[in-house]
Amino acid sequence: MAELVHPARALWWLFEPVHAVTYFSPEGRAAYEAAGLRGGWRGYFAGRAAPLGAVDAPPVIAAFFNFAPSMVERALPDVWTRATPEAALEARAAGASAALERLLEHIEPGRIERVVTQLERAAARLDCAGRVLASANAVLPRPKDLLARLWQATTVMREHRGDGHVAALVAAGLDGCEALVVRCSLDVQREELQPYRGWTDEEWDAATERLVERGWLTARGTVTECGRIRHQALEAATDLAAARVWEDYPRAQLDRLAADLKPISALCRTDLPPINPIGLPASAG
Numbered sequence: 068m069a070e071l072v073h074p075a076r077a078l079w080w081l082f083e084p085v086h087a088v089t090y091f092s093p094e095g096r097a098a099y100e101a102a103g104l105r106g107g108w109r110g111y112f113a114g115r116a117a118p119l120g121a122v123d124a125p126p127v128i129a130a131f132f133n134f135a136p137s138m139v140e141r142a143l144p145d146v147w148t149r150a151t152p153e154a155a156l157e158a159r160a161a162g163a164s165a166a167l168e169r170l171l172e173h174i175e176p177g178r179i180e181r182v183v184t185q186l187e188r189a190a191a192r193l194d195c196a197g198r199v200l201a202s203a204n205a206v207l208p209r210p211k212d213l214l215a216r217l218w219q220a221t222t223v224m225r226e227h228r229g230d231g232h233v234a235a236l237v238a239a240g241l242d243g244c245e246a247l248v249v250r251c252s253l254d255v256q257r258e259e260l261q262p263y264r265g266w267t268d269e270e271w272d273a274a275t276e277r278l279v280e281r282g283w284l285t286a287r288g289t290v291t292e293c294g295r296i297r298h299q300a301l302e303a304a305t306d307l308a309a310a311r312v313w314e315d316y317p318r319a320q321l322d323r324l325a326a327d328l329k330p331i332s333a334l335c336r337t338d339l340p341p342i343n344p345i346g347l348p349a350s351a352g
Contacts (some may be wrong), residue, residue, distance in 0.1 A: 138265025
């Protein structure tokens with residue numbers, strides 16, 4: 068495990084790609100389409116929101132945080148006329164399991180079993196107060212299949228961290244579009260992120276102006292030293308919000324979990340685009 072990175076962040080780097088196969092794998096897309104959710108974004112919004120039930124757009128705008136409201140409103144509640152939340156849950160589980168079966172074909176089952184055991188143990192100990200997406204996923208029935216269990220455990224863990232990250236962004240005074248603009252001032256090109264979240268050029272430019280006025284960015288749109296410090300603080304707050312579940316794990320046990328996860332994570336990364344909109348760094352260290 069990387070020594071200079073908080074253990075909660077280092078583990079997230081490893082389990083996030085396992086969860087993300089549901090968005091990027093051909094099996095995931097095919098499963099959503101078979102359920103009546105044609106088009107990648109219908110599957111995304113239905114699959115990720117399904118644990119909440121047949122909700123309308125406003126709760127999803129709030130929970131997903133950095134999508135333009137207009138983009139969410141195009142998907143919800145329309146997706147529920149195409150597939151029920153139950154059907155969307157079945158599709159996402161089937162697609163993720165099929166993708167993992169292909170990707171992890173040569174990983175020894177014992178390694179997968181160890182990872183699942185540890186992640187399920189951690190997920191069962193999570194405090195989900197204030198974490199809407201994590202709590203909704205945490206109460207779903209436990210799958211019988213080992214790979215489905217792997218995917219569900221990583222999903223609960225990443226939604227728990229994601230809910231905490233949203234809280235940190237709110238505490239830092241950032242709205243959804245501003246959070247993306249800050250990210251693009253650091254390590255991602257605007258054209259590689261903005262289309263994935265649906266913000267118009269006018270909305271993006273207005274968010275940039277607000278960040279310049281508040282000292283996060285220079286007039287050229289580059290991050291200021293103050294902005295960099297603030298960003299580091301909100302990332303540290305995200306780590307802190309995700310850290311409690313790991314605090315009583317011996318370091319050797321965390322290192323073993325990380326070692327078992329690394330080859331699994333690396334194989335899952337092969338289905339992700341090199342430039343991804345989900346916040347992962349280029350490598351997991």
